[in-house]
Amino acid sequence: MRSVVLLLLGVQLAYAGTHSLKYFYTGVSGVTGFPEFTTVGLVDDGQFFYFDSNEKKAVPKTEWIRQNVGADYWERNTQISIGSHQAFKNNIEIARERFNQSQGVHTFQLMYGCEWDDQTGARDAFLQYGYDGEDFLSLDLKEMRWISPVQQGIITVQKWNNDRADLENDRNYFSTVCIEWLQKYVEYGKSSLQRKVSPQVSLLQKSSSSSVTCHATGFYPSGVTISWMKNGQDHDEDVDLGELLPNKDGTFQKTSTIRVSPEEWKNNKFSCVVQHQGKSLTEDKIKINIRTDEGDSLPIMPIVGVLVAVVLLIAIGVIVFVVYKKKQGFKPVSGSDDGSNSSAHPQA
Incomplete structure (x- = not known):
């Protein structure tokens, strides 16, 4: 029976004491009706921040962030995201040329963030780029050097690894700035995040x-x-x-x-x-x-909520890669004082 x-x-x-702050940027080309660019911020895997290139406005996704930051926070992040969208539109062409591809559907994605254990004090961080769903670049935070699994990323790896000042900025962001803002966000949302x-x-x-x-x-x-x-x-x-x-x-x-x-x-x-x-x-x-x-x-x-969840998953992206143009090369997003990465990598 x-x-x-x-x-x-x-x-x-x-992992009960572990908290995380993650940022996702997703750029899409060749898809009608879907935002060309989205920015999503997550604390403890829950979305608190969202921007897309259709609405052109950064908005809060939780009550705790709405209550603890002012209008200047959203205006500043709106302008940063709008600039990132425009930079992405230029750089998607560079990426297509680098991979010798024609027009069509392509995705650039970036994912970065940090983790903090409020019980042990342990910390960790990550920064990854992807193109068309495949790994493109990542920062080895222990060795503080860029690596790429594909030939198309080697020239960028060589140039970025030679910029020691930029690598030091990355080290400072992931070891200090990101953690400080994660702790601040956890305090803002403790009644919700600790439920x-x-x-x-x-x-x-x-x-x-x-x-x-x-x-x-x-x-x-x-x-x-x-x-x-x-x-x-x-x-x-x-x-x-x-x-x-x-x-x-x-x-x-x-x-x-x-x-x-x-x-x-x-x-x-x-x-x-x-x-x-x-x-x-x-x-x-x-x-x-x-x-x-x-x-x-x-x-x-x-x-309940399956359809909503699937749509949100698409908006969040998988592993993200956003390319920003600096003359004829790549660099990541310009940062703000809200916990996002403020480093600017050298020309690729």
């Missing part, structure tokens, strides 16, 4: 022979693990773990899908194990639509 069990464990995860909301969990199946999805949603903070067990043993075969997605209300959702044959499903006991901070979810609160042997279906839990 088929048996499906879902367990939610209330545990204190190791703990347990996930709502459901098991979903389209038919008795299809895969089963374990869906966790509405949880905060974002750290969650979803795993499967078979007859009491860890099971990771034929399992697809979904990406973490944001919900419109600032919470998160994630899925894990397991593929097994109807016969194996019927003769074994499978368990979905969801781990998150907070209280345990009792089995009577679990929503399920698993198909029975008679072909009936138990009620399905509505998946």
Whole structure:
């Protein structure tokens, strides 16, 4: 007889004290109706800042940032983002030439930020560029040198690595400025950022022979693990773990899908194990639509916010790469005093 069990464990995860500040810039060419340029700021994986080239206005995405900064903050960041958009439009042509490509759909992306553990004081940071979904450049912060996995990035790597003053600016930003602003943002939003909301969990199946999805949603903070067990043993075969997605209300959702044959499903006991901070979810609160042997279906839990989350994910980007023109080369975004990177790399 088929048996499906879902367990939610209330545990204190190791990364409970870790906070992060991340910035994403995404430029797109050749796509009608989609913003050519977007800027997104995230604290603890929750969006607090947004700009796109259609609206041409930087806007707050949380109440805590709205209440703690003035109009000059948004005006300053609007002008910076508008300038970044115009610079991107020039540099996308340079990138296409460098990769010997014709007109069409292309993406430039940049992702950078820092992390801070408020319990241990540990710090980390990252800066990555990408082109058309592939790695292009990254800064090795331990060695303080640029690296590139592609030939087209070598000339930029050589020039930027020779600019020691710019590398020192990067070191200062990631070791000091970024952390200071992260700490400031965490203080601004502590009532929201320190909240703990347990996930709502459901098991979903389209038919008795299809895969089963374990869906966790509405949880905060974002750290969650979803795993499967078979007859009491860890099971990771034929399992697809979904990406973490944001919900419109600032919470998160994630899925894990397991593929097994109807016969194996019927003769074994499978368990979905969801781990998150907070209280345990009792089995009577679990929503399920698993198909029975008679072909009936138990009620399905509505998946609220999935469409919104997917749209937001597109706006945020994956790993970003924005190219700015300095004469005939590249440089990253001009910064501000809001925690974004203020370094200007030399001509590529």
